[in-house]
Amino acid sequence: MAIARASGMLRAAGDPARLRLLEVLSSGERCVSDLVAVTGDPMPAVSQRLGRLRTEGLVVSRRDGKHIHYALADGHVASLLLAVLDHADHSAARTP
Amino acid sequence: MAIARASGMLRAAGDPARLRLLEVLSSGERCVSDLVAVTGDPMPAVSQRLGRLRTEGLVVSRRDGKHIHYALADGHVASLLLAVLDHADHSAARTP
DNA sequence: CCTACAGTTGCATAGTTCTTGAAATGAAGA
DNA sequence: TCTTCATTTCAAGAACTATGCAACTGTAGG
Numbered sequence: 001m002a003i004a005r006a007s008g009m010l011r012a013a014g015d016p017a018r019l020r021l022l023e024v025l026s027s028g029e030r031c032v033s034d035l036v037a038v039t040g041d042p043m044p045a046v047s048q049r050l051g052r053l054r055t056e057g058l059v060v061s062r063r064d065g066k067h068i069h070y071a072l073a074d075g076h077v078a079s080l081l082l083a084v085l086d087h088a089d090h091s092a093a094r095t096p
Numbered sequence: 097m098a099i100a101r102a103s104g105m106l107r108a109a110g111d112p113a114r115l116r117l118l119e120v121l122s123s124g125e126r127c128v129s130d131l132v133a134v135t136g137d138p139m140p141a142v143s144q145r146l147g148r149l150r151t152e153g154l155v156v157s158r159r160d161g162k163h164i165h166y167a168l169a170d171g172h173v174a175s176l177l178l179a180v181l182d183h184a185d186h187s188a189a190r191t192p
Numbered sequence: 193c194c195t196a197c198a199g200t201t202g203c204a205t206a207g208t209t210c211t212t213g214a215a216a217t218g219a220a221g222a
Numbered sequence: 223t224c225t226t227c228a229t230t231t232c233a234a235g236a237a238c239t240a241t242g243c244a245a246c247t248g249t250a251g252g
Contacts, residue, residue, distance in 0.1 A: 043230090
């Protein structure tokens with residue numbers, strides 16, 4: 001069922017901290033320590049977020065010695081990300 | 097801040113019931129009663145979901161006599177929807 | 193004005209999800 | 223093998239979100 005998987009992905013991307021990770025990864029592959037340094041969040045938190053993004057199929061991981069590098073799963077994710085951030089810029093949410 | 101708005105949108109779209117509403121609306125404008133009939137969910141639930149989608153800027157509403165018609169906010173939302181559902185079809189989420 | 197119909201809103205409860213820190217795993221070098 | 227560094231997993235409490243039903247608002251027609 002496509003909806004279940006799609007909603008899982010959307011929900012995974014719908015957390016500000018995780019979306020930020022995706023945004024950082026959109027400029028290229030990073031290891032966990034880099035992501036910790038960039039975001040300023042504690043490593044266990046970053047690791048759990050990455051884990052969720054991976055199980056939802058939004059990112060992939062690759063081991064390189066002591067380090068594990070994460071990257072966006074594919075171009076679809078990258079363009080999806082661009083589309084959402086662009087739409088968020090150009091359309092104001094109403095809060096009446 | 098674009099991330100806050102974008103994550104709100106993604107989270108709003110990330111609920112299976114709301115995503116289903118968006119999917120139905122992707123084929124054209126519908127009134128609430130139609131959506132209730134199509135989904136089989138109780139009207140208060142549908143109304144609340146539509147309300148959330150509207151405040152997040154994903155759909156717009158228009159009154160026509162006794163009926164209120166909902167539609168996707170714009171083309172960005174439609175293409176975003178297509179992209180997500182397509183990606184969900186072509187990439188299996190891992191559940192190890 | 194009164195009734196019926198289309199939608200919305202409010203509230204309580206149950207279920208999810210985020211966060212935090214400690215403990216565990218796994219790879220590499222001395 | 224022992225240590226160290228990088229990362230993951232676990233568990234528990236807090237915060238958030240969905241759901242169900244009842245009550246409310248607003249609109250058209252008689």
